[in-house]
Amino acid sequence: MPDITRRSVLRLGAGAVGAAALSASVRNSLASADPAATMVTGTFISAARGGIPTRWAIARPPGQTAPLRAVIALHGKGSSAAAVMAGGVEGGLAQAVAAGSPPFAVVAVDGGGSYWHRRASGEDAGAMVTDELIPMLAEQGLDTSRVGFLGWSMGGYGALLLGARLGPARTAAICAVSPALWLSAGAAAPGAFDGAEDFAANSVWGLPALGSIPLRIDCGTSDPFAAATKEFIAQLPTPPAGGFSPGGHDAGYWRAQLPGEIAWMAPLLTA
Template identity: 50%
Template sequence: MSGRSVSRTALVTPETEVGAGAGRIRSRHDLTPGPPHAPRRRCRRRPGRGDGRRRRRPRRPARPLDDLPRPRARRRRGHRAARRRGSGRHGHLRLTQASREDRRLLDRLPAGLDSGRPPAVAVVLHGFGGSHASAFDRNFHLDRFLAAAVKSGAAPFALASVDGGNTYWHRRATGEDSGAMVADEFLPLLASKGLDTGRIGLLGWSMGAYGALLIGGQLGSARVAAVTAESVALWHTADRATASAFDGAADFAEHTLYGRQHLLDGVAVRVDCGTGDGFCPNDRDYVAGFATRPAGGFTPGGHDSAYWRRIAPAQMTFLAAHLTKG
């Protein structure tokens, strides 16, 4: 440099001038160069810095769990962003229920709907531990599969998801009846929002697949056009069923799907299950009980969202073909 040295604490930024007069620093920091050959400033070493010893901070006393602040609920920006992009419309509504629990709804409408005709709708029933949001969360994104099917030429329809708790979609000893809620409250609500609920579709996985087949048989072909179920949670006997599914042997006998396949006569049915799924043997027995074998089949896969996403495109095409007839 031009006979001047700069202290090593100076920060060199993109605003530093290079070339003639490079010994001067022009920046917002306004660092002043030190005198020529300025002696280094020696600092005394502190314990834990440079002497091989590690400083340890004193531990704070543990706080009781009751005193810990609750985490704030995070906003789900994905739904709002999707709404801005126009990829679908979603609502957030509340339904009443005898058990006084809130029942929430998410619905998605794809592009391409005829504005002069109410769109057909498929009701989505979630699995155990899920909620109304499960159908459209990062594990499923059923609305994206529906949009892709419509883009490929399938007739557009609406998806509507409802929260049924972990009740296995039938009346329980507590008095809660999520199946009746779907038929008596949810469908009229969808109709009031401009959806065609004359003949609906039903879609579900695991517990929701059981619920879709159960409710489809209860409503019959007069009100249900199609049911698509994957990885159906089924048991042959009450003692083999999970404790949360039924309230005893009598409840199981009243709501088992075996021997009641005829209730779905006139309804287009599709059943899929992965061959690595623990429910696969029971689902095979259930499918064998139909007079006309349902669509779908048994392909490699497990009882997980990866398999359910793989089947989703075929489900959307199946529902579109049967919901929009006529």
């Protein structure tokens, strides 16, 4: 059952939800929740992920009660929605709004390790995001007319893929951080794709929509994905925001980039 708690309790976990999964008891909890609370979490059974419990978390700037647009934050392999929120998203969001950035919400969801696209097993974490998570956000008091995508590593690839698939009419901005990109199926990490056909069907290279969506790509100069990321940027029709700076494929680099990424996304998301 979904749980509605304050930030101290929510550090224990986070995840995803589908619109049809919200019970009357959850709606009653939401109605009585403290409007100053900055985070809520819940769990739902995702059909797109094969019927497994999937947890979600929503962070709002302190004191925000009006409908906000959302950035969907996609975690990397081996991570979770809870780890995304523990990585500084909530505090960074609050600081940005206090400094004058337009307010928005950040939504994290557990997506497993399937690289945010449909797999031969039938699991489809990408469809979970677009067909289950985003529709339910309206029931959580968010404005789903347009969303942003932010992701790290596997999630950076997922942000590019899902943002492009949702299209420029619905995707306000994409920020891909240290994206897990490879130049060929043979170079991909084991388990990232089900083979060459799966790699080709879910490639983010050459997607026309990425030329029409505001895009930021950040990557450390010591990141193992730096070379592929440079080639990916070179084939884009318009140079993205962001760029390369000293750092590796790790939480220290990602935390350092987060304030700038939030400040970049805020006006685009709320325009």
